[in-house]
Amino acid sequence: MLRPMPTTTRCTGGYLKGRSHLRPAALLGLALFLAGCRAPLALVSALPPSASTITVYTSASQPFYSAYDGLRGVQLRVNVPNEFLPGQRPALTGGAVLRVTYEPHLDPRYPDRDFYAWPESEEWLGELVDGRTVGQTFLSLYPGLNGITLRVSTYGADFSPGIGRLREGEPAIVREAPIAGREVTVLPGGTEVQVGSAREGWAEVILPDGRRGYVDQGQFASLPPPARQNTGEVVLRLYRLSDGALLRESRLPASALHDQSHVTFSFEPLPDSYRQEYRFTLTAVGARPGSAVTFRFSPSDVYPEGHRLEGDAEADGDLIFRPTYAERVLVETPLDQAQWSGLTGVLEARFDPTGPTRDCYLRVTIEAGERPVVVHWSWVRPPGGLPLSSADDPGAPAGGLVLNALYADEVPLFSVLGGLARGYARLFWRDPWLSAGYALVLLSTLAWGARRLREDWTHGG
């Protein structure tokens, strides 16, 4: 449902009525005005120049960094048809839908920034055995927190280095990296191949020509036996930082964890987790030395918003982690009801202000309806610097969709002005010589002015 939004500054507070002269009600209105203004804002000051267009047959999307709250519109540069085939419904986009969702897994502000990178600057914590507790404090940047992803090592509990044999009749793709790495080669089913270490549930294979790659462990009929078997459970507990209340708990059996892999401890979503501070702890139950897993951390401070914990004490560095969130659709609106601007060539979809959207990564998705949508893209990506993606064309251009977002953001004018006044006073408070100099200049100036005026009046000026 689209509702037109005012495009001028809107204030949540009252406003002055009639010709009242500094009456209390007017003063109160002024205070509310200053305290709660909503300012119209755009994501970028002007749409970037189009490089070309992509045709959306199923869907295309664009992540971007949203700096403001109160998302109330999205502008997209598209080509709209000006004539329709016989029997075709005249509509701007033929039933396309625009959707806005959170995109927390692209947010680069958590320590686990690159899924595939295992930098040498990071280390393993050492075995998490019974009685040891490690943890981390963090700031949740999105609502709907529903898990914590960490990097775990099982000390070779998947398999030992040796020879593995692929399933008969099932060719296996060897990739440069697990899961989505570039294809290196294809091994015929039943092949015996040398395997090294495990990563993300994949086995590193060493090809006869010396090249290395990864094959999904599920494609092996047999692998060398594991170096060890881990026992017990790993327990993640989530606490609210402010009062220490236990909010969620998640358990995973150590034996189910893969060596050198990401593991997510999932729990029921916390709907109000936007900009809340939390602490999570990891403990082991039934894990003895030699049968326990470990987690990855950075000895240096790579996450300024939180710190690592060893027991209850603060420790150097940070765990390599990333919170996960339940998917939440902020807006879903038919593009056919958007407003077309012949001046700028954009479709503007407006909706009620939604949020929270400040300091978040969002994704705008266009889903085609009964006919394709032709969308413009630019080499200039939206704020956040992330590329567009197309479900129709994995090799889509490395640019960004030509889009803008509109907001109705709260401006805490009253508190900002108060803060600025305090900042002004602080300049003088910190520097008595400056204050004294100003006082001297002001007094001298006023004395000069008063003398001049007295002379003028004395002479009948």
Next chain:
Amino acid sequence: MRTSAATQPARESGRYPAEAPEAGVTLVTAVWLAGLLVRLALMPATFHSDLYQIYSRANDAVIHGAWLSWSGQVVIQQVHNVWFLVIERLLPGNAGIWSAYSGVAGVGAQPDDLERFLSYAYLGRALVLMKLPYLLADLATGWLLTRLVAPAWRGRALALWWLNPLVIYTSMVFGRHDSLSILALVAAVMLARRGQRLPGLLLLGLGGLARFFPFFALPFYAVAYRRSWRQAVALGGLAVGIWAGVDLAVLGLTGESPTLALLGRYPHIRYLVSLSLPVGDELLPLLPLGYALLLLWWLHEPNQGTNAFLAGGAATLLLLIALMPFNPQYVIWAVPLLVPWLVVERRLILAHAAQVVLYAIWLARWGSSVTWELFQPLGKDLVERLPDPQLVAAALLPAEVWQPVVRGLFAAVTLWLAWRVLVLWQAGVPVAGAAGGGSTDHAPGDEGRAC
């Protein structure tokens, strides 16, 4: 000074009284006080990285002896270097607050440098001392303008300069040094009308070396204050000689010519030819065209004396502002030579007010960097919570609509002001009062008298 029959109706109509009661002391005093209080209030509260960078380079000069390392704006840099020598001892523990990159063209002060400066314990004192020369320059220019116009117009002239938002914004909020060069320009006029043409020319040349705007007024100066055409040519030659002398001196000392550095590296030169009309496969730049036409027309008119210079100079500076892409701090150049004309016609004041309003809207084009962010000394985090005017404007209207409209209106009002200045001059409106607050204008009134 033009004294043709056309001047008589203008004077006799009473619209532009040459003799009027002197402006009240009360008004002048109130203007002085108000302007000073506003400036004092703003001085410690605002800052732009330009201000920080020029003093960082001064720190390089004074502490590391790199006096001539900044060849682009060598004259204005030397002024700041000398002033920094004076104030440096008044800023305890300032060694760590300056940027080592300010003198590296293309790099400039880094965010860490600015953070260090903003967290300096004596930030307010530093800003006041750094802007003090601009305050004094504004003050001196204001006083000179009151001496330039007839006593009747002193209050109005002072208010139009000293309380002018464009002047206060540029000098005190933005913290730009243009007012020093403007002082040289106005002082040159005052010297010339007292008969001291060569010192005036020297000042104008120095002002032009500091900022390029006064150079465009040089031809008008040389002609308006000539005793003969031969002398005008000689004055022009002397100006070129001063430039060449300074250029060669710096070339000899540093191995780099400021002229070539300016022409080769600075965007300001490109600004002068940015606005062009396509003529086939060529481009016809409007500013050089307009400037040349104005100069040729002005040369054809009876053009001796201060009024002639003020008309030609004001129109030229307005032309520059109207037809050149300008940075926010440039607009102050529209004011100094315009003030004597504003005082005689209220319609011009209204147009100038419109110019100020349009400029304020136009500032949104640059966003927070020239508005809220200037108040970072009061609290960087707080300022960042205010909405960027550029993004507010974009949410209301497409940039391709509001920006051309505002810029077009600004240029139109500015060009109209230039045209009205020339019309008033043609009508013989005497904007310059008697020289020295009582004696006559020593500028030659006509060729015959001059010779």
